[in-house]
Amino acid sequence: MNSNWLDEIKWDDKGLVPVIAQDETSGRVLMFAYANRDAVALTAEKGSAHYWTRSRQKLWHKGEESGHFQHVSAIQLDCDGDVLIYQIRQEGGIACHTGRESCFFRTLVDGEWQIVDPVLKDPHAIYGGHSH
C-alpha cells in the first residue's frame, strides 16, 4: 500500500506525533495522546484508533483493555505536518481512563480547576481492578 502520506508526517525526535481525538459528531475533544508510525498506519488501515503509550512504551490499541474502542472516520493533518486529529466515534461514550466522556473534564473557574463532568462508569469496573 502507498505509504507516502506517512512520510509527509513530521515525526518528533522520538518518532512520535501528537494526536487529538475529537468526537466526529459533537466536536468535543475527547483525548490527547501520541502515535508512532505503526500506530498511525494501523489506524488508517483498521479504522480503529491506535496510539503509542509513552508511559508503557508500547503500541496501544485504544479499547484493548476497556472495550472503549475509537472508530476513526477521518485523519487530519496540520499545516506544519506535525500534529494529527483523529475524528472518532467513541464506543461506550467514555474516552477517559477516569470513566468520563472526555479527558478534558476540568475548567478554570475563578482561579481553580473545577471538575465539570461526571464519572459515567467506575474505572475499576472498566479495567477490572488492575491499575492503569
Place this chain on the structure above:
Amino acid sequence: MNSNWLDEIKWDDKGLVPVIAQDETSGRVLMFAYANRDAVALTAEKGSAHYWTRSRQKLWHKGEESGHFQHVSAIQLDCDGDVLIYQIRQEGGIACHTGRESCFFRTLVDGEWQIVDPVLKDPHAIYGGHSH
C-alpha cells in the same frame, strides 16, 4: 493573585504544555501550539491567547502580527494535567498562518493528504510580506 492552578499543570522538561485551540462555537480545532507558564498566566489574565513559539523561542501573543487575536472564554485541563484546551473566538476567522480558518486543513483520502479548506486571505496580506 492565586496561581496554585498554574502549579497543577504538569509542564514538560522544557517548561511547556501542549495547547489545543478550539472554536468555542463550532467546536472546530483551529490550532495546536505550546505555552509556557507566563503564556498561560497571561491568557487567563487577559482573555487573549498567548503561546510560546518554539521556532522563535519567545512568548507569542497570537495576533500580534496578523491581528488575528484569539479571545479565550475558557481554559480546560486534561486528566493527566499536561494538556490544555483554549476555547476561543477567532478574530478574523483565520487561525492558520497559511490564511485558512484552521491549521488542520488536510484530510487523508485514499492514501493522500487532500487540502479541504480554502485560503481565506493571502498570507502576504496578513503578515505584510515578511516571512513567518
